[in-house]
Amino acid sequence: MNNEFLYNAITDIDDDLIEQASKQVKLVKKRWLKRVVLAAAACLAVILSIELFTLQNGKSSQTISYDTYFKDNVVDEEIQPSYSISDPPYDSSRDFSEYREDLTSNHIIPPMEAYPDFYAEGCYNEDGSIYEVILIWNDYSDGLNYKQIMVTAATEENHHIVRCPVTIFDENGQPIDKNVTETKRDGTIIYGKGLWDTEKSLTFYRENIGWIHIEGSYTNTFEDIGEVLEWIWNNGFDFNAFSKENGDDIVCVLDVCEALASYMPDYETLGYVAEQERYLTRNGVPYAADGEFIQAGQGSFFWSVDVKRESLWQEYDCGAIEDLTLEKVAQCFTDDVFLGFWKDEYFILIWTNTLSSEQIWELIETVK
Amino acid sequence: MDDNQIIKLFFERDEQAIVEISQTYGSYCHTIAMNILNNKEDAEECVNDTWIKSWNSIPPQKPVSLKTYVGRILRNTAINLYHHKKAAKRYQVVNIMLDDLSECISASSTIDDIFDQQQLSETISRWLRSLPEKERHIFIRRYWYGDSVQTLAEEYYISANAMTSRLKRLRAKLRIYLEQEGVRI
Numbered sequence: 001m002n003n004e005f006l007y008n009a010i011t012d013i014d015d016d017l018i019e020q021a022s023k024q025v026k027l028v029k030k031r032w033l034k035r036v037v038l039a040a041a042a043c044l045a046v047i048l049s050i051e052l053f054t055l056q057n058g059k060s061s062q063t064i065s066y067d068t069y070f071k072d073n074v075v076d077e078e079i080q081p082s083y084s085i086s087d088p089p090y091d092s093s094r095d096f097s098e099y100r101e102d103l104t105s106n107h108i109i110p111p112m113e114a115y116p117d118f119y120a121e122g123c124y125n126e127d128g129s130i131y132e133v134i135l136i137w138n139d140y141s142d143g144l145n146y147k148q149i150m151v152t153a154a155t156e157e158n159h160h161i162v163r164c165p166v167t168i169f170d171e172n173g174q175p176i177d178k179n180v181t182e183t184k185r186d187g188t189i190i191y192g193k194g195l196w197d198t199e200k201s202l203t204f205y206r207e208n209i210g211w212i213h214i215e216g217s218y219t220n221t222f223e224d225i226g227e228v229l230e231w232i233w234n235n236g237f238d239f240n241a242f243s244k245e246n247g248d249d250i251v252c253v254l255d256v257c258e259a260l261a262s263y264m265p266d267y268e269t270l271g272y273v274a275e276q277e278r279y280l281t282r283n284g285v286p287y288a289a290d291g292e293f294i295q296a297g298q299g300s301f302f303w304s305v306d307v308k309r310e311s312l313w314q315e316y317d318c319g320a321i322e323d324l325t326l327e328k329v330a331q332c333f334t335d336d337v338f339l340g341f342w343k344d345e346y347f348i349l350i351w352t353n354t355l356s357s358e359q360i361w362e363l364i365e366t367v368k
Numbered sequence: 369m370d371d372n373q374i375i376k377l378f379f380e381r382d383e384q385a386i387v388e389i390s391q392t393y394g395s396y397c398h399t400i401a402m403n404i405l406n407n408k409e410d411a412e413e414c415v416n417d418t419w420i421k422s423w424n425s426i427p428p429q430k431p432v433s434l435k436t437y438v439g440r441i442l443r444n445t446a447i448n449l450y451h452h453k454k455a456a457k458r459y460q461v462v463n464i465m466l467d468d469l470s471e472c473i474s475a476s477s478t479i480d481d482i483f484d485q486q487q488l489s490e491t492i493s494r495w496l497r498s499l500p501e502k503e504r505h506i507f508i509r510r511y512w513y514g515d516s517v518q519t520l521a522e523e524y525y526i527s528a529n530a531m532t533s534r535l536k537r538l539r540a541k542l543r544i545y546l547e548q549e550g551v552r553i
Contacts (some may be wrong), residue, residue: 198501
């Protein structure tokens, strides 16, 4: 079997690649432990040195090129937040992804026109106050090398926003390569992490804005991140716009949701069983569903229904269900993995490693 | 005991070699075996087989890195065990991993004797070296060490969905790279 041939070939990749990946895990954990111990000392040292710099040099320049924010970095070392995804540090969340237009026209978020996809979430403490606001813009136009910019805003430092720069220490506790650049602008310290070809971020706190952490993928340039910083620097961040009552309440239900049942395949008739099946409601109104379905000896497929189509799936869009035929499905299913189509206002995506276009057509016919 | 000393014991046909190798790499091998097979008894069997195969192959083999050498034997043993016992319909983890890897190969590909497994390993190594460090580690952690998506997501502090999507992109990248390199497997 070809996939086993590949499994065996991966077994024999170069020794150093295997060793490095193994060391990376230990390194991340080890460094994290060291950081906990040394963070306070490092913070103090940096704050003192910056204060001293300010005393000696007076007010710093206000115009800074974006590269400058990262100029001292020689390694890409991440600061890992300290919580488990199964136990988030906030109490509840609300979705703001549907309000991009309003938020943009009211100058609450930057326009980011080159990024077609937008996701926004507010996370709240038990008393309803904001823990953090997360904004994510995606641009999939460059295929696999997609760009992603994420802004986290909060009134206090949290698991996403870690101010303290970290020096990497060797096994003897001696400081080695630097991974954070501190730049002072209008009296505010901006922490820049990352290299030109790695993930990168800028973090700062301003009294009239709050804590802001801007993160870009390795395909984003320093300029991409810098421009977002510039926008927030000039426009501020309106936390009130993301209060809990303004957001959409997304609830996941595991029971069959009648409103979307006609958009999910009749898998049982075709001999599949549901490995998982779930429905999502927005403020009580069903809007999305997905599931994974398996048939012993035949294969499996993932099926998702959503009111919108991320630009990532544009190339797999085969059109309206009314126009689909077996021949058209076979034409669209050229990459043997994804196929998308529209039924009413819903975009349906099928994702499979194992089914043929004939089997996919059978499934589509059950929702036609 | 370091690798050279353990290998010396193997060459001297001293059975203490098995004790030492299992003390040094037992936990490492057991973790990978559990990752792949997800069954305690089978993982134990797989690790024991790995020591026996090491005993039978060293000498004549003299591995540069004993750790990756036993890791490779273990992965081969795990896939053989999977074949042997898959009728019992266990091994969801192996099934998922193999399904994932099938995405890296276009459906029209056929087995081609010209491109042997060693060449393919070299090509994959080259591709891995072309990736950003983090992406490279994620791929190897998932498809060599068999770490679960959930484990990786937690270690890299992103959601499981985001990690799934990241792995999907990596597989697609590998597929494109293999096609560009003219790989027919």
